Amino acid sequence: MNERARYLFWQQARRWTLALLLVWLVVNLGVPWFARELDRYSVLGFPLGYWLAGQGALFIYLALIAVYVAVMDRLEAALLRTTSDAPPTAPGASDGR
Numbered sequence: 001m002n003e004r005a006r007y008l009f010w011q012q013a014r015r016w017t018l019a020l021l022l023v024w025l026v027v028n029l030g031v032p033w034f035a036r037e038l039d040r041y042s043v044l045g046f047p048l049g050y051w052l053a054g055q056g057a058l059f060i061y062l063a064l065i066a067v068y069v070a071v072m073d074r075l076e077a078a079l080l081r082t083t084s085d086a087p088p089t090a091p092g093a094s095d096g097r
Helices: 003-033 048-084
Strands: none
Touching: 003 048
């Protein structure tokens, strides 16, 4: 397998993972932090801060999972395309490990 392609794959995977974890952290800390200020407004009789902290965060978590799956599928497909274009090695040949 092409070592350069694997390195680029993991570098991009780490970047996306860190970015999505940052969004997760902001949702976990930011929404409850500002929930009191949002309680002035209401949605269906519930304070907006309560609704965002209790329900809205769940939608964001589902979106984070969907984005992660889509991005990793795209990255893995690109890695497979890159490595399938590489010439095959002879059976029993050492890959340098």
